[in-house]
Amino acid sequence: MSEESKWPPLIGKQRIRYLCYTFGSVDGTLRGIANPFNRRRCEARIEFERDYCRIWQNDATRGCNSFEDLEEQKQIAHLSFANLQLGNAELLKRPILLLGDGHEFCEPFNDSMPLDAYTEWGYASDAAFKGIPKFALNDARKEYLAVRWHSPDGTAATVPDDYRAAFDEQMEYHTQSLEENRENIAKHYGSSDGSWRGIPQARRAAANRYARLWLARFKSRCEFELALLRITIDEMEAEEAAEAVERKAEEIIEGIERQVEDAAQDILQGILAEQE
Incomplete structure (x- = not known):
């Protein structure tokens, strides 16, 4: 019996680095995103993409009736994964051009992916x-x-x-x-x-x-x-x-300033009173 192969990761390291840069990371890591809320948005986006791949994988598995069918789907997944990794690696050649706040990746209902297309067989x-x-x-x-x-x-x-x-x-x-x-x-x-x-x-x-x-x-x-x-x-x-x-x-500073002014006025009034 042939040894069963593994599915590719749900999301690759290159893709994560790419997303981190688009959310403002200085080094392509989540830790490199200074704004803690943009960091959390990036984490949410990564999980969203993982979930998409999980849906795709589950759908592909449902159509497998044999060991050979399952292996074929895994090979298709590996090819798709490799192409995405290659595309992201190309973009990562110039990471400074990717820097932003990630807003374009925070529109879940404006984000069309292949699984959104009508299928003509079940x-x-x-x-x-x-x-x-x-x-x-x-x-x-x-x-x-x-x-x-x-x-x-x-x-x-x-x-x-x-x-x-x-x-x-x-x-x-x-x-x-x-x-x-x-x-x-x-x-x-x-x-x-x-x-x-x-x-x-x-x-x-x-x-x-x-x-x-x-x-x-x-x-x-x-x-x-x-x-x-x-x-x-x-x-x-x-x-x-x-x-x-x-x-x-600001209120504390203003209060201190008023106290200083009042004290100065008291001193001034005391000096004037002594001169009379």
């Missing part, structure tokens, strides 16, 4: 699936909306009353948006009325596979979006705390 497990893919808000999106509307613990129950109506409206908006996505996917795969049951049987496996990938990517994007929001909140709180310290220091 696997046996996708063909055997008889239900309707569940297009429901995932936990990360729910928590994001709750935090966005000032919930202290990221749950719907603790959204303040002043923001409850806005929160409920956003929950309904995103719920209906998911329903629209499901309908559009169904229509792409041949459903005349946008229902999942209306998809022709010949295209059902492809539709089920794409829905599974779409939902996994959506969950990954929502988790990245939530991580970025929490980092931004922490950054704003740190800035507010620093400003409060600065204001307090």
